[in-house]
Amino acid sequence: MPIILVSNQDLAGLTIKKQLLKMGTFEETDRKFEGNLIYEEAQTKVPIVTINRRLIDADHLSKFFKTDLFIFASKHKSESEKPSLLVHAPGNWGQDNSYGGNPQELALTSARIIKQVLGDLTKLREETQLEYDVTSEVTHHGPTNLDSPCVFIELGSNETFWQDSRGARIVAEIILKLITEPPSLSHLIYAIGFGGPHYASNFNRVQLKTNYAVAHIAPKYVLDDITEELIIQAINKTVEKVEYAILDWKGMIKTQREKIIESLANLNIEILRVRQVVANSKK
Structure with a gap:
């Protein structure tokens, strides 16, 4: 059973929570976590748990909850401040853990969930004609050492959009679908990704146009190390x-490509190119 997480320090998460309570059939329980009421979806019993620390610092959750998926409803912040809907796996490829988690540690995640969320975000954005960017991001930030798979679904990218009920409704609808409906994707091929920028535009094409599902992605800026x-x-x-x-x-x-190819050969993992995967899907 999944668990939905929001933080009192995260305005977007609180806006998404408000939409979840409005759109779903959540009920107050007599339980609290860190002083915050826990809500529970009537049919599935999936809880909404509010924490007091930042979501990226939530490495403590496995001490209190057993789940098959942590769904983090979160803000996204960027210099561009573009209205955005995003999904990604958490983890730190390098030594810098200033945004939570442990150095050089990746979190458990699900390629199928990331692919499904990106597809559903894209579809709902088109249906609502909301002028938001939709993209997957590469693996970054914490938490990294939870015992269950994690996915971040984010609303960005500044304070105005963190409070935008339209974007929050889309994220809430995606989360409700995840917790109330059986998986909508089957016959998938699972992969990890390497290269490209932080906003994983080429991997979006793989996720949206092929039967490959990509979990962790390491961008160009981490490949040297x-x-x-x-x-x-x-x-x-x-x-x-x-x-x-x-x-x-x-x-x-x-040099990065040669290094990655050598490591993958040692691990007996077959290598494909983005271009090849997308082109083959059109045949």
């Missing part, structure tokens, strides 16, 4: 069986 142990983590911390690594071939330099 990535280790084989981290690649093993990306494989092992995807709950589905990873069969392929998909490379954004031009989204990395030659």
